[in-house]
Amino acid sequence: MEITTRDLVTVLHGMGFGALFMLAFSGAIAELYRGVVPGRPGRQQTLLVAYLISMVVLAWLTVLSGAYIVYPWYRAVPPAGVTDLSEYPRRLLLSSGRTSEWHNVGMEWKEHVSWIAPIAITMVAYVTLKYRGAISRPPQMRTAALGFTVAAFVATGVAGAFGAFLNKYAPVRGGSVIVLMNGEK
């Protein structure tokens, strides 16, 4: 059982940071919807704040690892004369009209829209941390927090879904091989 370093980093970007961030949304939306209610024990509100801060860290790790580690591998230009494009995902997708829109729509949208998530969730965490129970009085503050949380969820969903499809049609490959386990045969 082997994995390449690029595969490993891509999995860490998508499944480690991105998927964990995505999974955290249901809890955050439910807690914000319940309103960080005044009178709830301070410990519960502290837990929500810790939860949101973890989401902020995951969101930034996801976009930074994507843009500065995985994306350069994705858009690498093959040397002249190379015909096997399997290690050049962008060029591989653009080489056929049957796959080019996965790049032109999918990656072009994913690479930009995903950055909405960390900006939005950072604001939500800050407002929740600063105002705690007062976030729902007046309700507009909670409306903004919920709205931007949903926006972050949608942006992450778009990026995650296209990331999964892109990795199916043109996976990021290469790098050194890490042997995880030796089989019997």
Place this chain on the structure above:
Amino acid sequence: MSGTRPDLPNGAAAAAILAAGIGCGTLGVLAFAGDASETVGRLLNFYNPTGTLSGVTTVAIVVWALAWSALNRLWRTRNVALGGVNAAAFAFLIVGFLLTFPPFIDLLQGG
């Protein structure tokens, strides 16, 4: 730390909310500009392996941080009409979503 903070002016929240909207809107405008103009695209190429995306996101984050800092300085000790702030922030957010969506960008460019 107290569980509720009813006496805290809402200005700091308003600043954070509007700045987040401005950051998202800026991201969209720069993504569009980088796609529509080769010159802008080249100017936004801060780090060659990542290409134009590096400049689009860096500038958007800087604009977001500056907007947040300036608005916070203006509003932190005041109560602000949050309805208007929310409307503006959500409008910027929609701009951010639309201008990062390639078919919409193509539509604007007549493609």
